[in-house]
Amino acid sequence: MIATRLVVDRDFVVGDLDRRVFGTFVEHMGRCVYTGIYEPDHPDADARGYRKDVMELTRELGPTIVRYPGGNFLSGYNWEDGVGPRDKRPRRLDLAWYSTETNQFGTNEFIDWCRELGIEPMYGVNLGTRGPDHARHFIEYCNHPSGTALSDLRREHGYEKPHDIKFWCLGNEMDGPWQICRKTADEYGRAALETAKLMRMVDPTIQLAACGSSTHDMATYGAWEDRVLDHCFEQVDFISLHTYFENRKDSTAEFFGNIEIMNLFIKEIVAVADSVAARKHSSKRIMLSFDEWNVWYKARSINDLRKPGWPEAPRLIEEVYNHEDALVVGGALITMMNNADRVKTACLAQLVNVIGPIMTEPGGKAWRQTIFYPFSQASKFGHGRVLQPIIESPSYEAETFPEIPYLCAAVVDDRASGTTTIFALNRHLTDEMTLDIELRGLGTTRTLDHAIELHHTNMKAVNTVDAPLTVAPSANTNVSVDGERIRAVFKPGSWNVIVTTAR
Numbered sequence: 100m101i102a103t104r105l106v107v108d109r110d111f112v113v114g115d116l117d118r119r120v121f122g123t124f125v126e127h128m129g130r131c132v133y134t135g136i137y138e139p140d141h142p143d144a145d146a147r148g149y150r151k152d153v154m155e156l157t158r159e160l161g162p163t164i165v166r167y168p169g170g171n172f173l174s175g176y177n178w179e180d181g182v183g184p185r186d187k188r189p190r191r192l193d194l195a196w197y198s199t200e201t202n203q204f205g206t207n208e209f210i211d212w213c214r215e216l217g218i219e220p221m222y223g224v225n226l227g228t229r230g231p232d233h234a235r236h237f238i239e240y241c242n243h244p245s246g247t248a249l250s251d252l253r254r255e256h257g258y259e260k261p262h263d264i265k266f267w268c269l270g271n272e273m274d275g276p277w278q279i280c281r282k283t284a285d286e287y288g289r290a291a292l293e294t295a296k297l298m299r300m301v302d303p304t305i306q307l308a309a310c311g312s313s314t315h316d317m318a319t320y321g322a323w324e325d326r327v328l329d330h331c332f333e334q335v336d337f338i339s340l341h342t343y344f345e346n347r348k349d350s351t352a353e354f355f356g357n358i359e360i361m362n363l364f365i366k367e368i369v370a371v372a373d374s375v376a377a378r379k380h381s382s383k384r385i386m387l388s389f390d391e392w393n394v395w396y397k398a399r400s401i402n403d404l405r406k407p408g409w410p411e412a413p414r415l416i417e418e419v420y421n422h423e424d425a426l427v428v429g430g431a432l433i434t435m436m437n438n439a440d441r442v443k444t445a446c447l448a449q450l451v452n453v454i455g456p457i458m459t460e461p462g463g464k465a466w467r468q469t470i471f472y473p474f475s476q477a478s479k480f481g482h483g484r485v486l487q488p489i490i491e492s493p494s495y496e497a498e499t500f501p502e503i504p505y506l507c508a509a510v511v512d513d514r515a516s517g518t519t520t521i522f523a524l525n526r527h528l529t530d531e532m533t534l535d536i537e538l539r540g541l542g543t544t545r546t547l548d549h550a551i552e553l554h555h556t557n558m559k560a561v562n563t564v565d566a567p568l569t570v571a572p573s574a575n576t577n578v579s580v581d582g583e584r585i586r587a588v589f590k591p592g593s594w595n596v597i598v599t600t601a602r
């Protein structure tokens with residue numbers, strides 16, 4: 100048994116938690132759209148072709164914002180191909196994923212799907228094969244009320260009211276050699292600046308994110324953000340971060356180090372963005388959009404990334420998530436919450452089938468992967484302000500990160516309801532953990548609303564279509580509340596959520 104302690108104080112606040120950190124991502128890639136969210140021939144599809152079982156699971160998952168339409172796909176995409184009568188939409192080669200894109204699903208279908216689920220859409224503009232001219236036309240089509248060729252075209256397509264899309268990504272991973280029409284930092288920074296200017300002229304109410312580095316490991320990491328922001332600082336609100344965690348050494352203890360690296364990544368990008376601000380004598384603060392993150396390493400071979408013959412909706416990167424992956428996803432959510440002052444949007448990549456928390460079979464069932472649970476619980480209970488967690492915990496040393504505390508935790512407090520929620524990982528793989536929590540100044544009479552754990556004795560346990568509940572949450576009966584104090588026992592290698600309300 101290892102002993103740990105967690106103290107928070109009502110007056111020591113990291114920041115307001117922007118609910119947009121619980122976002123996900125839908126890319127035209129593999130089976131994310133086709134046979135994922137959209138499958139008109141499925142027995143459970145609605146009149147518009149949306150799979151109702153996937154909608155139900157998406158509701159339960161609880162994403163607040165969803166990024167669309169890519170990803171690498173974005174850098175070769177013509178938005179015009181995906182609007183208007185379906186029988187007139189062209190079939191195109193998608194050079195990002197060596198697939199055939201039928202364009203039977205596009206901008207308006209995605210907006211309808213989002214509206215039905217109460218999710219905010221996050222759109223991207225193509226700064227690979229295209230640039231500012233296409234972006235200004237696209238936003239005019241989407242957000243301008245009426246009286247111009249493009250806004251009236253949208254109305255002709257059945258959308259009288261503007262879509263009013265607020266959050267826009269200026270391209271995708273433009274530093275990556277794999278990107279269609281990759282750019283240098285100077286080329287991209289200039290393109291982002293001019294595109295942002297034009298888009299804001301059409302709709303001054305939007306928020307814009309410039310592309311940061313594709314991974315923490317890029318050779319140009321840091322310098323890229325510095326150059327890009329040097330060009331477009333005044334015109335953008337966010338810089339993006341992307342990361343995919345890997346367990347290449349097949350060591351859970353090493354794998355957990357990724358959570359600490361994510362924290363470092365955030366702090367470093369904040370430092371770079373603020374140094375650009377300093378150089379410009381500006382008090383403006385650029386916020387962070389972690390708009391692609393997840394575990395992804397098992398389904399990453401060339402065979403997972405492309406299939407021969409330009410197929411439609413092939414099975415690409417259908418990563419099967421195990422218990423340890425769910426713990427790392429939980430740790431990533433804790434890390435982003437603990438950086439609530441600067442991380443204001445984030446997208447678990449992706450939503451369905453393609454490295455997704457939800458899996459489907461074409462014509463068949465849909466089920467929850469292991470990583471579904473920490474995300475759905477964080478989204479359900481993560482409301483309010485994040486409090487500064489003071490953590491006392493023994494640590495271990497790993498090659499991925501020199502000092503990893505066994506306890507990883509975030510505390511979110513909702514003043515309106517009096518509810519305080521503790522999200523915690525026990526990263527010890529063999530020992531139970533006792534946690535003494537002190538909630539200072541948050542009320543002395545409390546009820547315990549929920550104590551939930553995600554635990555499995557086998558780190559490699561997975562959920563499948565035939566055994567969908569192998570890894571699933573259960574109640575933790577080892578949690579007690581006494582005034583400002585909470586005492587909990589966490590199982591080895593577990594994700595835990597404690598929800599308590601002051602009366």
Ligand code: AHR
Pocket residue numbers: 126128169170171172271272391448449
């Ligand atoms: O999410 C899969 C791919 O990973 C995205 O298309 C790309 O942006 C990233 O490299």
